[in-house]
Amino acid sequence: MGLDNYSGVKEINGIxxxxxxxxxxxxxxxxxxxxxxxxxxxxxxRVIPLLIKDYNVISVDLPPFGKSGKSSTFIYSYVNMAExxxxxxxxxxxxxxxxxxxxMGGQISLNVVNNRPDLVKKNILLCSSAYLKKAKLPLIFxxxxxxxxxxxxxxxxxxxxxxxxxxxxxxHSLIDEEMMYGYLSPFxxxxxxxxxxxxxxxxxxxxxxxxxxxxxxxxxxxWGEHDKVVPLNVGKRxxxxxxHSDLVILKNTGHLVPEERPEDVLSxxxxxxxx
Numbered sequence: 001m002g003l004d005n006y007s008g009v010k011e012i013n014g015i016x017x018x019x020x021x022x023x024x025x026x027x028x029x030x031x032x033x034x035x036x037x038x039x040x041x042x043x044x045x046r047v048i049p050l051l052i053k054d055y056n057v058i059s060v061d062l063p064p065f066g067k068s069g070k071s072s073t074f075i076y077s078y079v080n081m082a083e084x085x086x087x088x089x090x091x092x093x094x095x096x097x098x099x100x101x102x103x104m105g106g107q108i109s110l111n112v113v114n115n116r117p118d119l120v121k122k123n124i125l126l127c128s129s130a131y132l133k134k135a136k137l138p139l140i141f142x143x144x145x146x147x148x149x150x151x152x153x154x155x156x157x158x159x160x161x162x163x164x165x166x167x168x169x170x171x172h173s174l175i176d177e178e179m180m181y182g183y184l185s186p187f188x189x190x191x192x193x194x195x196x197x198x199x200x201x202x203x204x205x206x207x208x209x210x211x212x213x214x215x216x217x218x219x220x221x222x223w224g225e226h227d228k229v230v231p232l233n234v235g236k237r238x239x240x241x242x243x244h245s246d247l248v249i250l251k252n253t254g255h256l257v258p259e260e261r262p263e264d265v266l267s268x269x270x271x272x273x274x275x
Contacts, residue, residue, distance in 0.1 A: 005052075009067075012087045015074040018067035019088060022048065022057040029273060030056040030094055034085065036103025036129075038164075040066025042182040043102060046262035054270065058094065060085060062108065064195030066186055076199040078206075082111035086119065095119055098273060102126040102258055103230065107206050113217045114207060123219040124269060126257045127230050130238045134205040170226045170254035179259070212241040219245040220272040222265060224253035246272075 004023040009016050020041055031051055035043045041059040051057045061068040062081055074080070085108065089097065099120050101109030106128025113120050161184045165175045186192060219242050223235035232249065239247040248268050253260050 008092075010088055010091050012084050012091070013074065013080065015063045015071040015084070016069035017063060017084060017088055018061040019092075020048075020057075020059045021092065022052040024052065024054070024056045027055050029054075029098060030058060030096075031098045031100055031124075031269070032085070032089065032094075033057065033059040034062060034099065034101040034105030034108050035060075035065065036105050038065070038187075039103070039183065040186055042066070043256070044258050045182070047258045047265050050262055050266040051269070055098075055273075058089075058092075058097075060088065062105065064192055064199070070189075070191040070195040072194060072198070074195075074198075076195065076202040077204050078107055078111050079115075079204065080202075082108050082115060085112055086116055089119065096121050098122045098124065100124040100126065100269070101128060103255065104129045106130075107132075110207050110212070110215070113215055114211060117215075117217055120217050122272065123217050124272065125219060125221045125238070126265065127223055127227050127235070127255050128221070128238065129230060130206050130234050131209075132206045134203065165256075167228055168255040169260060170224065170252055171260065174260065209241045212238070213243060215242055216244060218272075220268065221245055221247040222257055222268055223247065223249050224255055224257055224260070225249050225251050226253060227255045229255040 005021070007018065007020045009018050033041070033044045035041060040061050044059055048057055048059060063074055063084065064070040064076065089095065097120055099109040099112060101107070106125040107130065109123055109125065110128070113123050161180050162175065165179065165183065166172055169175060221235055221239050223232055225232060235247055239245050250257065250261050250264055258265060
């Protein structure tokens with residue numbers, strides 16, 4: 001097996017976008033990984049070593065998360081983040097990809113598919129965000145209060161990384177120091193909280209059902225039976241609205257499917273790609 005691995009940063013739409021590229025010497029299929037809210041490429045750490053044995057893999061840190069920029073001028077809407085992913089793939093001359101989006105990353109994937117169906121062969125959604133509405137006006141107005149980003153920081157500090165992980169992982173024995181530090185480290189600098197404040201203002205609602213019904217790209221939905229963040233009933237509704245989709249339910253699994261069930265993600269991905 002021949003591999004050519006590297007990481008890089010591209011400036012797109014006025015912001016630095018970090019990505020990791022694992023090139024497979026013989027595979028023609030490229031899987032693009034898009035993480036969820038308050039996460040990064042780190043969340044795919046157990047899936048990537050499995051996928052790169054068979055496929056080219058590109059993992060992206062969506063702004064403002066991970067090692068990507070935290071610009072004060074970037075528009076943190078789903079449409080713009082999807083456009084940023086599209087531009088990145090164009091810059092590194094990759095097309096006809098298979099998207100794999102977890103949580104918020106799933107909604108970004110759906111926006112990419114909706115805007116550029118020619119770019120995506122298939123779409124894999126892991127506990128994808130769906131049907132969330134735009135932030136309400138009082139919260140948007142509140143975000144303009146000076147130093148509001150410090151309130152965002154305080155809220156995250158009070159909830160705590162370990163408590164947040166307990167909410168997204170079914171088997172709490174998986175939570176160790178490495179996992180906690182991996183999800184904490186991007187939030188040790190204040191710039192991320194300023195960017196999150198802008199995200200509250202810019203984030204539009206998830207794609208409505210009438211748009212989802214028009215998507216023709218084949219989709220595989222993989223859901224944790226005990227997902228507390230995006231409950232299984234949301235996955236079933238999404239499976240109904242996406243006309244070319246299948247739903248797989250993983251028992252004894254929460255929201256953080258890439259961490260909890262990497263081997264199952266690989267197995268169902270292989271079957272979906274080859275079908």
